[in-house]
Amino acid sequence: MVERFDAVDIIRIKRDGGTLSPDQIDWVLDAYTHGGVGDEQMAALAMAIRIRGMGPRETRQWTRAMIASGERMDFGTLSKPTADKHSTGGVGDKITLPLAPLVAVFGVAVPQLSGRGLGHTGGTLDKLESIPGWRADLTNEEIRTQLEEPGAVICAAGTDLARADKKLYALRDITATVDSIPLIASSIMAKKIAEGTGTLVLDVKVGSGAFMKRLADAQELARTMVELGTAAGVRTSALITDMSAPLGRTVGNALEVRESLEVLAGGGPPDVVELTVELAREMVFRAGQGEPDVAAALHDGRALDMWRRMISAQGGDPDAPLPTARERQYVRATKSGVITEMDALRVGYASWRLGAGRAYKGDTIQAGAGIEIHKTVGEAIVDGEPLFTLHTDDPERFERAVDVLDGATIIDGNAARSRGSVILDRVS
Structure with missing residues (x-):
């Protein structure tokens, strides 16, 4: 039985810069999950944490208490090791799609529990739901079965995992306490x-295009998460990657599935291929399966075959045509030169305005909406040449998307700049 405390006392301790005890953290999160602490009190505590911070011990205990608020899945009975990937979100980030089947080729089960998009960042489930017949909602038993054969699953996270987080995340979103x-x-x-x-x-x-705008903040977040995972007995590492420009050449749901299939067939944009291969190497190695040539599996068809099996196992038709938008419009360059910047955030918002994203959780999305990027950072473009193709079912959406793209791309007539590697740092 968790000892009872007073929410006001806990808020006051953190407001004044004090340290919460493990028992106080356990109590407040348990009471909040079950309605014993109200939203207004938890909002005050979240703001106190946002301003005063938490030490490493507090953060570890907060994480443990959130885990304890719901169920835990156990894949210990599987015949193979498990490895998962989590991205903090970005524009054009379709990496999960080629990554999961690629890692599964090497005898590592990939339980990729994912979510849907909100705002300018796309959701993995939204992308996959553009495949006819594919279903996101699986039972725990179906997940285990699919992890054994074919070996990878991308599906919706269960509602009973970390129940306190579900309530707290929604509260943070409306109380300006997300950025802690x-x-x-x-x-x-x-x-x-x-x-x-x-x-x-x-x-x-x-x-x-990322939540973290500064490298130092991304490094701190990565270190904190690696420490939390390691303390919980999970082999955890992190790559810090560039989201100053969109990842790949497409932003949108079916558009990103098409690009992922290009990667699985041995092609695709260099930045998407680089990040997919590096994450796969890290996952396979950390899972204890050595250092195989993961890039070779993209070129010889093994990863694409695993994709087809993974999609079919969840009711999808890997041969079915993907949805396309009814309307298209070009955005053309207004000068000649080399692209030196492309603001990922603006491109993400433009895709959202075309119908590829949602403003609220209940909104419907257009599977075929989004943006094709014809030229990106480091590439030359000629005045009048297509820079973007906009896709939507509703032509009245074009004007607002074009507005937000105005100024998103910097073209310098004298520059010669390559984007370079998308991987900026590693934490392990």
């Missing part, structure tokens, strides 16, 4: 640890 590294780290890691994976590789984005 201890709360971000514990939110992500509570769910991932509860999912039961043995290995976790984090993709922490930084740049205009």
Whole structure:
């Protein structure tokens, strides 16, 4: 039985810069989950944490308490090791789609429990739901069965995992307390640890299209999450990756599935291929399966075959045509030169305005909506040449999307700049 405390006393301790005890943290999160602490009190505590922060011990205990608020999955009976990946979100981030089947080729089970998009960042489930017949909602038994054969599953996270986080995340979203590294780290890691994976590789984005705008903040978040995972017995590491420009050449749901299939067939944009291969190497190695040539599996068809089996296992038709939008419009360059910047955030918002994303959780999305990027950072473009193709079912959406793209791309007539590697740092 958790000892009873007073919510006001706990708020006051953190407001005044004090340290919460493990028992106080356990009590307040348990009471909040079950209605004993109200939203107004938890909002005050979240704001106190946002301003005063939490030490490493508090953050670890906060994470443990959130895990304890719901069920935990256990893949210990599987015949193979497990490895998962989590991205902090970005524009054009379709990496999970080629990554899960690629890792599964090497005898590592991939339990990729994912979510839907909100705002300018896309959701993995939204992308896959553009495949006819594919279903996101699986029972725990179906997940285990699919992890044995074919070996990878991408599906919706269960509602009973880290129940406290579900309530607290929604509250933080409306109280300006999202941008707290201890709360971000514990939110992500509570769910991932509860999912039961043995290995976790984090993709922490930084740049205009990411939540973290500064490299130092992304590094702090990565270190905090790696420490939380390691303390919980999960082999955890992180890559810090560039999200100053969109990832790949497409932003949108069916558009990103098409691009992922190009990667699985041995092609695709260099930045998407680089990040997919590096994350796969890290996952396979950390899971204890050595250092095989993962890139070769993209070129010889093994990863694409695993994709087809994974999609079919969830009712999808891997041969069915993907949805396309009814209307298209070009955005053309207004000068010649080399592209030196492309603001990922603006491109993400433009895709959202075309119908590829949602403003609220209940909104419907257009599977075929989004943006094709014809030229990106480091590439030359000629005045009048297509820069973007916009896709939507509703032509009245074009004007607002074009407005937000105005100024998103910088073209310098004298520059010669390559984007370089998308991987900026590693934490392990």
